[in-house]
Amino acid sequence: MALQPAHEGKEAKKDPQSCAGSSMQLFTWEDIGLCTDQGHPQQKQWLVIDWKVYDIGQFYQRHPGGAQIISYYAGQDATDAFTAFHANNALVRKYISSLLIGELAQDQTSMEPSKNVSKLLVEDFRELRATIERMGLLNPKSLFFVLIFLQILLLEAAGWIALWYFGTSLLPFLISAVLLTTSLTQAGYLQHDLGHLSVFRNPKWNQVVHMFVIGQLIVSTDSGSSNWSKLTHNQHHAKPNCICKDPDLNMHPTLFTLGKVPSVELGMKKKKFMPYNHQHKYFFVTEYLYFPKGHSPKYECFSGLCRHRISDCLVFLCLHRVLESIWFIWLLFMSHVPMNIDYDKNLDWFSTQLQATCNVDQSLFNDWFSGHHNFQIEHHLFPTMPPCNYWKVGPLVKSLCAKHSIEYHCMPLLTAFADVVQ
Incomplete structure (x- = not known):
């Protein structure tokens, strides 16, 4: 079944504070960047793992590996870092399932658009x-x-x-x-x-x-x-x-x-x-x-x-x-x-x-x-x-x-x- 257009993401851009709305919304990298503020991490801090978008704003301080290391990837694709640091990825994914708020839209790349990637x-x-x-x-x-x-x-x-x-x-x-x-x-x-x-x-x-x-x-x-x-x-x-x-x-x-x-x-x-x-x-x-x-x-x-x-x-x-x-x-x-x-x-x-x-x-x-x-x-x-x-x-x-x-x-x-x- 084809993914729907990222209209929910468009709404997120209009109201950043309500970005973490209903689950499994479709987002663009622009949405993720707008909903990530490292200056106010408790309010907004999103990252991407395997096309899935996670809100870590209320979790990063409880991260067993330390608050800073996970915050370093706020607004970025953390897939390979996540895989590198966790020996049992399947188990960790169960623990972070509650942080899942959506996924990248179909027309997005797997990583944030950059000429360096x-x-x-x-x-x-x-x-x-x-x-x-x-x-x-x-x-x-x-x-x-x-x-x-x-x-x-x-x-x-x-x-x-x-x-x-x-x-x-x-x-x-x-x-x-x-x-x-x-x-x-x-x-x-x-x-x-x-x-x-x-x-x-x-x-x-x-x-x-x-x-x-x-x-x-x-x-x-x-x-x-x-x-x-x-x-x-x-x-x-x-x-x-x-x-x-x-x-x-x-x-x-x-x-x-x-x-x-x-x-x-x-x-x-x-x-x-x-x-x-x-x-x-x-x-x-x-x-x-x-x-x-x-x-x-x-x-x-x-x-x-x-x-x-x-x-x-x-x-x-x-x-x-x-x-x-x-x-x-x-x-x-x-x-x-x-x-x-x-x-x-x-x-x-x-x-x-x-x-x-x-x-x-x-x-x-x-x-x-x-x-x-x-x-x-x-x-x-x-x-x-x-x-x-x-x-x-x-x-x-x-x-x-x-x-x-x-x-x-x-x-x-x-x-x-x-x-x-x-």
Whole structure:
């Protein structure tokens, strides 16, 4: 049966406050834009998922994934983001059925009209995802994560045994710091995968183990750290390198400014009271100041090994933090900072991720050193995918990029580090 003309949508444009009228109305993108006001989100906030129009104005604050991440797609097509973040889409659709107010009219495109959006690209990417699902590449890999966990425990034990057996002389002191830093960093990769629901099929198991890893294997004992890391990190994935939407760009503008657009804006405002044009010089100092919240009980154990010598404890903690900061910050920056940074242009999911992320060459060392985050493109396109499968998906993504003349950025590890400074 053919869809009726979008006459209900025309009425909506005349009276925006009554837009959410009877169910299953037909709307145009103009209607959706008119009924979306991010300045007053509780009044009007619509988005589209698979041609269906949802009013999230009264729901976004109760969104389990956070209020901001769903609001980022107000007035936009959120189909691919919805699919990427939710492991069980069918179940989630039942929960949001009460928010359904209508659907796009037949004469509308599946995405908001834009010269930057290719309908063919969107269709090809969705077919690619369907192919990956059929191949089982989104399914958890238990053995891989068991080996990662055992590696963390082994490194942790080796670090403490080195101190206990050899004492706190210089060489065992340094060896222990390196071993524990490596253990902590690898635990950070594990908590990242848990936060993306990549380890267990049941989301609750991912959440429970995520809290354990955050509180025991990593330094933070803050009860809110697990939720904080998931919510802010998912915001980054939703709109990477988008000014005002990606929390990873939230640095003090007088100290750091990332991307050409913010730099030009600050220049026009004549904010020259801090030398942000020399940020590449003092970055090497300030990166060492990264300290996660809280501390783990394992450092109380170190105090006992040092026989409560406070000087040894402080030196060890500082060295440990410096090494961790160097590792963490460079890996955080290398896949995003050299890429395009701009305001949200409402691109399709594939284009949004490709313009904001780049890969680092594959090798056994690079895979281990980065926790497989050298495949940042594949990780951003499929955030719930186990990291051990990224290399299998890479050729398929490259093929899609070649078909649509989109550059697939991949570089050597040292080049990626150099690009951060540049």
